[in-house]
């Protein structure tokens with residue numbers, strides 16, 4: 001039996017969030033093909049940790065047991081993470097960034113000790129990650145912005161093995177902006193189902 005952490009990272013309301021609808025479908029498909037696995041959910045919107053950014057006033061206490069170790073230990077206790085994230089102002093939502101600020105801790109989730117050429121060694125190398133992302137603009141409109149690159153990059157940096165990301169781009173532009181949520185899900189169902197089966 002494997003333990004799966006489902007991280008809700010969209011600031012949009014759960015019932016209408018496109019990335020959440022896609023992720024919930026992925027999780028449903030995953031559960032059908034892995035019925036013995038245990039699913040744990042964490043909504044970053046509900047976690048005080050993920051709404052408190054790092055500032056000069058809290059640097060000394062930022063990596064404390066309750067707000068940092070708790071989530072690092074959670075990640076160490078699971079085998080796989082499924083997370084969703086829309087692009088917000090050309091990046092991940094602030095809750096998601098704050099989560100990575102809390103869990104990116106030297107000698108806990110990564111180490112520079114044996115690294116060469118400025119690289120590091122990720123200590124979360126037991127984890128498999130599935131990212132499900134959305135963005136309003138079609139891919140390529142703003143080539144300098146990629147929340148997907150950031151997410152894949154930081155999980156890799158932390159040692160995790162990242163599955164191919166599911167990205168639904170262009171939801172705020174033609175032709176997708178007139179489609180219903182169900183129609184948008186239909187566009188990604190096959191991709192989500194086949195990745196979920198193999199995850």
Ligand SMILES: Cc1cc2nc3c(=O)[nH]c(=O)nc-3n(C[C@H](O)[C@H](O)[C@H](O)COP(=O)(O)O)c2cc1C
Pocket residue numbers: 010011012016017018019020085086087088089090091134135136137138171172
């Ligand atoms: C406050 C806000 C900022 C956004 N910023 C961007 C952006 O910078 N680039 C982009 O392509 N889409 C942007 N979008 C569009 C969202 O990525 C898109 O609507 C997404 O589907 C919303 O999240 P959801 O998939 O969880 O519903 C933004 C949406 C909101 C509400």
